[in-house]
Amino acid sequence: MSFRFRLRWRRVDVAIVLLSIVAAVGNLSAAGEPGVKVRFVLPQPINGKVSLRVGDFVDIACEPYGYPLPVLIGWTKGSSDELIGQNDCDKRVLSSSSGGGLHLFIESLLKSDIGDYFCLAKAGSKSVKETITLQETGPVFYSQVFTAKEFGSVRLVCAGINVKAVRWKFAGIRIQTRYPYKFDGFFGEFLDIVNVTREHAGVYKCSPASSYTAGDVSGNQTLVVEYPAKIVGKWSENVTVTRGADVNVTCTAEGHPRPLIAWQHKGHTVASGLDPKFHVTVDGNSSKLAIFNVTMQETGMVTCYVMNYLSFVQASIELWLTPDESPEKTCTCCHQSLNSKASLTVKQGRRLEISCHSEYLIGRCNLGTVTFEWLKNGQSVENRNQTLIVPSVVMEDAGVFVCLMRTNREIYSKYFSVAVDDGEVKLPTPSPDAKTSVSLWTMIIAVCFLFVFVLAVAMLLRKRFRFLS
Known part of the structure; x- marks a missing residue:
């Protein structure tokens, strides 16, 4: 019995060992081939791209993976086999282990630092390495949309990465510094437009002032001009x-x-x-x-x-x-009675009452349903009755009132020209013709008086001469 019991335990031990071997093999296959990967820590990638400029601080991490886990050796540059940081007097460039990885630090990037860098590692008897290239990034321009109101002002901004001196173009023509354009900013990256009109709407291109070997690089700055609505x-x-x-x-x-x-x-x-x-x-x-x-x-x-x-x-x-042309349908009395004009004058403060007088028309012409609308100087008045009443007239009530009578056939109108008297007493001013008439009668009367006077004097003298003789 004791032998069988020990034999059973030995079988269990063998099964556990086999399972451990299978798990280890699975871990090895999951881990994959050993290697290293490199990535930018600083500057941080934007949309998978890294922008490098002279003077930037650079931090590149080299991290091992796989099984067996590689042992990191160091960084080299270009064709040199010398590890960075060993016999290098340049204290800007350092190689340091941190957080399970090997970091390459460049304190202030120089043009001489541009090139290929290799991270070296060793996994057993196998050597692995990974390459990363440092390259100065050319200017990258962003495209934006700007909005301005008509006759207002707007500032267009040429924004991007590594943007230095720029030039502006509109409709393929380079913009010069003259009204209504004005450049601002250290590199001319701001374009101010004053007194904006609809002709200024469109796409403005900003690009490097000097030629860039990487191709035609520019940013599209779109200007949208807003203006009030109107009927054309x-x-x-x-x-x-x-x-x-x-x-x-x-x-x-x-x-x-x-x-x-x-x-x-x-x-x-x-x-x-x-x-x-x-x-x-x-x-x-x-x-x-x-x-x-x-x-x-x-x-x-x-x-x-x-x-x-x-x-x-x-x-x-x-x-x-259009009025009906058949005689039996034509309502002549309507035209005679309503399509007419009237003029009246009312004193300020008095009551004004004007009417279309349509009872006669409805009875004689059989117009059916009749509706009324009043206009004053071409503008609608809030009155839908046959009679328009103004309780107390003011000077602003003067004007032309129109009564529109709508029937089941057509529309008839009557015009009222209303004048308002302000109540002031004004002496009549004689016309030139009246003045001429008065002067003529005055002269006639004066001549008659003169003739009578001369005749009386002559008769008196005649009697005196007779008495003396």
């Missing part, structure tokens, strides 16, 4: 369309940022999908409003609104229906 093109005062026809109204805008264009009809927002009678399409900076099968309900004020964060503008047109 001509707008008619009104548009006349035949009943049942379609009409298109186009509104074109300009501005940056790109303006937003919106429509209103009789004060109500118009957009595609809200009403089958209206359809809005947008093409770049233009918007077109289509009105289908126009009837009296679609007539009235159509307004285009154009806006960006710098401005808000609008323009309006009046949509009219």
